[in-house]
Each structure stands twice: as structure tokens, then as C-alpha cells.
Amino acid sequence: MESSRYLSKRKSGKMIIKLENVSKIYPPKSIALQGLNLALEPGEMVSLVGRSGAGKTTLIRLLIGEEKPTEGKVFFRDYLINEADSSTLSLIRQKIGVVFQDYKLLSRKTAYDNVAYILAVIGASDEEIKRDVPRVLNVVNLEEKAAAYPHQLSGGEKQRLAIARALIHQPEVIIADEPSGNLDSYNTWDIVEILKRIHQLGTTVIVATHDKEVIRQMEGRIVTLKEGKIVSDSQESNFVFY
Amino acid sequence: MFITTFGRIVKFGWAGFLRNRMATAVTVFVMTLAVLLMSGWFLLQGFSQAVVAEVENQMGISVYFNRGVGEAEIAQVQSQLETQFSSSLKAVHYISPEQALEEFKERHGGEALYERALEEAGPEALRPSLDISVYEEEQYQEINDYLLSAFPSLIYQTDYLNRQKVIDKAFELIYRINYFSLIIGLLSVGLVILVVFNTVRLALYSLREEIETMKLVGASNWFAWGPFVVQGAIYGLVAFLAANLVLLPLAYWLSPQLSLLLPSFNLWAYYQAHWLYVVLIQLGGSVILGKISTFLAARCYLKV
Numbered sequence: 001m002e003s004s005r006y007l008s009k010r011k012s013g014k015m016i017i018k019l020e021n022v023s024k025i026y027p028p029k030s031i032a033l034q035g036l037n038l039a040l041e042p043g044e045m046v047s048l049v050g051r052s053g054a055g056k057t058t059l060i061r062l063l064i065g066e067e068k069p070t071e072g073k074v075f076f077r078d079y080l081i082n083e084a085d086s087s088t089l090s091l092i093r094q095k096i097g098v099v100f101q102d103y104k105l106l107s108r109k110t111a112y113d114n115v116a117y118i119l120a121v122i123g124a125s126d127e128e129i130k131r132d133v134p135r136v137l138n139v140v141n142l143e144e145k146a147a148a149y150p151h152q153l154s155g156g157e158k159q160r161l162a163i164a165r166a167l168i169h170q171p172e173v174i175i176a177d178e179p180s181g182n183l184d185s186y187n188t189w190d191i192v193e194i195l196k197r198i199h200q201l202g203t204t205v206i207v208a209t210h211d212k213e214v215i216r217q218m219e220g221r222i223v224t225l226k227e228g229k230i231v232s233d234s235q236e237s238n239f240v241f242y
Numbered sequence: 243m244f245i246t247t248f249g250r251i252v253k254f255g256w257a258g259f260l261r262n263r264m265a266t267a268v269t270v271f272v273m274t275l276a277v278l279l280m281s282g283w284f285l286l287q288g289f290s291q292a293v294v295a296e297v298e299n300q301m302g303i304s305v306y307f308n309r310g311v312g313e314a315e316i317a318q319v320q321s322q323l324e325t326q327f328s329s330s331l332k333a334v335h336y337i338s339p340e341q342a343l344e345e346f347k348e349r350h351g352g353e354a355l356y357e358r359a360l361e362e363a364g365p366e367a368l369r370p371s372l373d374i375s376v377y378e379e380e381q382y383q384e385i386n387d388y389l390l391s392a393f394p395s396l397i398y399q400t401d402y403l404n405r406q407k408v409i410d411k412a413f414e415l416i417y418r419i420n421y422f423s424l425i426i427g428l429l430s431v432g433l434v435i436l437v438v439f440n441t442v443r444l445a446l447y448s449l450r451e452e453i454e455t456m457k458l459v460g461a462s463n464w465f466a467w468g469p470f471v472v473q474g475a476i477y478g479l480v481a482f483l484a485a486n487l488v489l490l491p492l493a494y495w496l497s498p499q500l501s502l503l504l505p506s507f508n509l510w511a512y513y514q515a516h517w518l519y520v521v522l523i524q525l526g527g528s529v530i531l532g533k534i535s536t537f538l539a540a541r542c543y544l545k546v
Binding site: 066091108122 | 243246247250258261262449451452455456457458459460461462463465
């Protein structure tokens with residue numbers, strides 16, 4: 001990691017993310033989440049674990065306002081995400097960096113431009129973009145692929161680019177949805193190491209995964225989901241899948 | 243901050259225009275056709291107005307006076323007529339018997355039958371008359387009735403009854419031309435909006451995931467759709483230029499051909515006289531339509 005300037009400082013006191021009695025039901029009667037209560041402190045490292053279909057991705061979608069809960073409240077700091085208007089939602093999303101399961105890279109932009117786009121979104125100057133983008137590409141070892149388009153990158157490189165994009169604007173929270181999905185063990189180890197280093201420098205990191213190897217490597221709190229409910233919430237790494 | 247953001251939106255829009263060349267080419271082509279259609283409608287308006295004016299100029303009634311009625315008396319009739327119908331009269335012309343004779347000779351010179359008839363009737367065969375034209379068709383009847391009742395001793399006859407059918411047909415033709423032109427105009431505007439909107443929507447369909455991603459990583463609606471609106475405006479601007487590359491030479495070439503058909507209409511002169519309207523219609527139809535279409539199409543994908 002080249003420097004800590006991309007990483008937010010640990011904040012104390014207030015919860016950074018809070019879910020109050022959150023349920024999500026997809027029509028007609030598919031229950032994705034049921035009565036979830038969860039509070040995350042600033043600077044925490046949380047692994048959201050569970051089998052496929054346990055509700056991890058739905059939970060992440062609620063956290064970034066991509067979906068609204070059927071019941072309950074989702075807070076980011078003092079913002080009630082599920083009632084935020086479009087501009088507030090944009091501001092909240094600018095404070096959260098997301099590594100999507102399917103990367104969601106902008107296919108018509110180069111690796112450099114994918115990362116630069118986020119800085120453009122938050123209104124950074126051209127000088128800041130020219131200075132920061134190469135640095136963060138360096139952090140994820142992609143400086144030589146700056147001019148490549150997403151389809152020219154391997155799975156691991158796409159994942160690292162997605163992390164660079166999530167990291168560039170120094171968000172308060174980084175959420176990674178199945179960061180090891182489709183990656184070999186070497187690339188998985190790389191990604192986990194990057195996320196751990198980001199966390200060590202003070203950023204709240206949430207990793208949703210069903211990969212036992214990833215869970216073992218990660219440190220911190222483990223929240224286990226099963227059929228849309230939290231069935232365990234502990235600091236121990238000696239977890240079991242329910 | 244605002245200027246930087248606006249500059250980036252324009253830059254992204256320009257990059258989007260250059261990037262997908264096939265979609266750009268198709269969109270610009272369709273919009274060029276749309277601009278040509280709108281310009282064609284405007285020029286058709288000019289042509290139909292010229293036809294209407296030509297027909298209107300040919301219309302009117304003539305009032306023939308008895309032989310021996312002097313110019314002063316006829317001037318009196320003209321004066322009273324102009325006072326009585328000041329708002330509805332378009333023109334009143336006095337034709338003396340000498341002028342009538344000249345016109346008759348001009349029109350029928352060399353035609354033996356007419357020349358013989360004129361010889362038999364003598365040099366005073368033609369009567370003094372007033373040629374009257376009005377703005378509204380219904381007023382011919384009114385004027386005819388007024389003249390016959392106010393000056394029965396002076397007037398030999400009017401040709402209102404003879405011309406009534408022609409006048410009715412001419413006004414019906416004018417009405418149909420205006421109606422047809424309006425229908426064509428409305429249809430072309432509707433067609434243009436539909437075609438352009440759907441073409442732009444298709445061009446943006448492939449980008450819907452990108453727009454959603456932009457929103458998910460924190461772009462405001464304005465920042466996400468702004469480049470597409472700029473892209474739409476550029477489509478329109480290029481279509482405007484392309485349409486004029488076709489339209490200007492075409493108008494120049496068609497102008498003498500149309501003048502053969504309707505001598506009072508010069509397409510090229512009409513184009514030059516109304517270039518500002520043409521440009522406004524073209525730019526309005528292409529740039530604004532392009533912007534609105536892309537805005538509406540992009541909005542469909544901004545719901546994330």
C-alpha cells in the first residue's frame with residue numbers, strides 16, 4: 001500500500017451503518033431478509049457470511065440504496081437511506097466504495113478512466129485526478145494496465161480495478177460483494193490482503209462472501225446470515241455455516 | 243466547481259458521440275432525414291402560400307357600366323364602394339373601354355373569330371368597368387348586391403354569377419391546401435419525434451448498464467445523463483449540418499424547375515428570405531429534439 005491518503009480516518013462514537021428491523025420481500029412472497037437488526041461502528045471489519053441466497057447481496061443493495069426495504073429502516077450515519085431522495089442518495093454513495101460481485105466496470109472507459117470517473121463525480125480537480133489515479137492504480141498493481149479496457153483485463157485485474165475505483169475517493173466504508181468470486185486462490189489472497197490493508201488504515205470494510213478461505217483470512221466481526229436472518233454475530237473466526 | 247463539472251459533462255458527451263460509431267451514424271442519419279422532412283415542410287408552406295396568392299390574384303368580380311357613364315361617375319361609385327367596404331376590399335381597379343380593348347387585343351390577337359366579332363361590334367363594343375377583389379369570399383355576394391341596388395341606373399351587369407363557381411372552387415382549393423399543409427406538418431413533427439426518440443433510445447439501450455453503474459458509484463442524475471444530453475445535442479448539430487449539405491444544393495437546383503410550374507415562386511429566393519426561420523426550425527427540430535430524446539431515454543435508466 002503506497003500511502004494512507006486514500007483511506008478514511010477511524011471515526012468514533014456514532015454508528016456508521018445501522019439496520020432497524022429490516023425486511024425485504026420480493027413479490028410475490030420471496031423473503032430475502034427478515035427482521036434484521038445490525039449496527040456497525042466506524043473502522044470495523046465485518047464479514048457477512050452465508051450460503052448463496054442467504055441475503056448477503058440484498059443487504060448490500062439496501063446499504064447503497066439500490067433497493068428499498070419492504071419494512072424497517074437503513075441508516076448511513078444520520079441519513080435514512082430508504083427515504084433519501086436522488087441527490088442525497090448520490091451523496092451517500094459517494095461516501096461508500098462498493099466492489100460489486102460482477103465488478104460493474106464502465107466497459108467503454110479505460111482502467112484509468114474508470115477510476116478517474118469517481119473523482120470526476122465528486123468534483124475533484126484535473127490536477128487531483130492526474131495525481132491520485134496513477135497512485136491508486138499503483139496500490140492495486142495496475143499501473144501498467146491504465147490504458148486497458150475492462151474486457152482486456154483478467155478476472156483478478158478487474159477485481160483489483162474495482163477495488164481501486166472503490167478506494168480512490170477515500171470513502172468512509174468499503175463494501176465488497178463476493179470479492180473472491182471467480183478468482184483463483186492466488187488472486188483471492190491478493191484481494192483479501194488489499195482489503196485487510198485498507199481496513200488496517202482505518203476504513204470500515206464490509207465483505208460479503210460464502211468463501212470459507214476468505215472468511216478464515218479476514219479478521220474481525222463475522223455476521224452470519226441464513227434464509228434472510230442473522231443467525232450469529234461474533235468476533236470469532238471459528239465459525240460454522242448454518 | 244460548476245464549470246469543471248459542466249466541462250466534464252461536455253467532454254464525456256463528445257467522447258460518447260465519437261465512441262460508438264455505428265450507433266452514431268444511424269442516429270445522425272435518422273435525424274438528418276428528420277431535419278430534411280421538417281425543412282421540406284417549411285418550403286412546402288412557402289410553395290403553397292405562393293399557390294394561394296396566385297389563385298387569389300386571379301379572383302375577383304368585374305362590374306360593367308352602361309355605355310356613356312363617365313369616368314367621374316365611376317370614380318364616385320369607386321369612392322363610395324371603398325368607403326362602404328373599407329376593411330374588406332383588397333383592390334379596386336378602373337378599366338376604361340380603351341384599356342379593355344387593348345387587353346382584349348393582347349389576349350386574342352391573331353384569333354380570327356374574336357377579331358371578326360370585334361369588327362362587327364364596333365370600336366365601342368367594350369364597356370368601362372371596375373375590377374374588384376376582396377379578402378373574404380362571402381363579401382363578393384355582399385358587394386354585388388350593394389352595387390346593383392345602389393347604382394341600378396349606372397351598372398349594366400356584374401359577372402358575379404358567372405364567376406361564383408370559380409370563386410367557390412378556388413377558395414375550396416385554398417382551404418384544402420392549407421389544411422393539407424397543416425396535416426403534413428403535424429404528421430412530420432409527430433413522425434420526427436417518434437423516429438428520433440426511438441433511434442436515440444435504441445442507441446442508449448446498450449449503455450443502460452453503464453448509466454446504472456454511474457448512478458451506483460455516486461453520480462448525480464445530472465452527471466449521469468448530462469453527457470447523453472450533450473451527445474444528443476451533438477447528434478442534432480451534425481444532422482443539421484448534414485441536412486443543409488443536401489438541402490442547399492437541392493433548393494438551388496429545384497428553384498428554376500418550380501418556377502416553370504409557378505412563375506411567381508422562386509424557391510431559392512424564398513429560402514434566402516427565410517433562412518433564419520429555416521435554421522431555427524432545423525436547429526429546434528434537431529438539437530432540441532436530440533436533447534429531449536436523449537434526456538427522456540436516459541431517464542428510463544436513472545431509476546437506480
